[in-house]
Amino acid sequence: MIDDEILAGIEAVLMITDSAVTAEDLAGSLGLDEDTVLEAIRTLKTDYDGDENHRQRGFEIRHVAGGFRIFSRGDYHEVVKDFLTAGQSAKLSQAALETLAVIAYRQPISRPRIAAIRGVSVDGVIRTLLLRGLIVEAGKEASTSALLYATTRTFLDTMGMNAIDDLPDIAPYLPEDADVAELGAEDTEVLAEIDGALDDDLDDETDSSAEMSRVAD
Template sequence: MENSNISQQLAAIEAILFISAEAVNFADLQKALQIEPKWLEELITTLNGDYENNARGLRIYRHNNTLQIVTSPEVALYIERFLGLQPASRLSAAALETLTIIAYRQPITRQGIEAIRGVDSSGVINTLQARSLIEEVGRAESIGHPVLFGSTIEFLHQFGLKNLAELPPLEGLSNTAKTEASLPDVTM
């Protein structure tokens, strides 16, 4: 394929993701560019490689079948300073514990989280939703159809992950210990 055509496709991906207020569906992006899925995957990998290798301030994050252009975690301090944001507050131990449970066990209901934690988790779940770290991803096929929670693209961004497969492994831990493990303490 011609280099100018590749450059144009890379520029088109950047532009589409830049103008989109929400994450873009992979299939919609593929359709707009009129290219094969494998080629789109290669283009996204190329863009992210360029961003990372040149220490650029942007990244393309993928969550499920959506893509979004986001700022690099390395420039967060500068963005906060520019926007005049107060130093971000850290998540509480309860919030980190709940977030860990959701990240590793998703999709999971509030009742499932509470069964693991042993305490009411409504307030913590509300906090995590308010920070856009978790979201409703469906309803359980059980009595009352309780809400199922999962992590968001913002969760991936805040923890510097490209996808959930990059979560640290919890090998060597018992099932009980796995549910009590927590992610690194990060500033939100």
């Protein structure tokens, strides 16, 4: 049986990470061997899944991208979506506003480039902006295949603008592309275009739903 302290330690790490963590990394950071880590993860997964004597949790451990991460359970996709798109989250956070500004002035732009400019992970705020219909996937970078993002007609309507050209001229205050490249980003060459996303109503939220599945999975 795995010690409760080991279980709690692994659980704590998985709760705060914004990307999948490998068993090797968990073992190294907690001073354990990989077999112990894998057994602990199986124990936690069983605990979260519940049984006839214990309730199922609203979250679960999934093996993704070669590592492990805690996700909200897929059964509660609609609950999570409703929370992110209404009620307590009606107002965008400062982080979301900053990320939206970077996209607006540098579009189309990839997630790694946005993170390089802001200096922090932007996974969560990208999901929120997609769900709100303020941004949309706009093709991929040729060199990295990273998804590119651009603002939408909903963004223009929300800002009371007719076109992106109506944005205030603050672009010179953002890092130049060369500066971002030094942080690990590659030159952007768009492989696919938006296919009229900026001209059409985004009520179907197809791209947003695909991104949201990462939260719900």
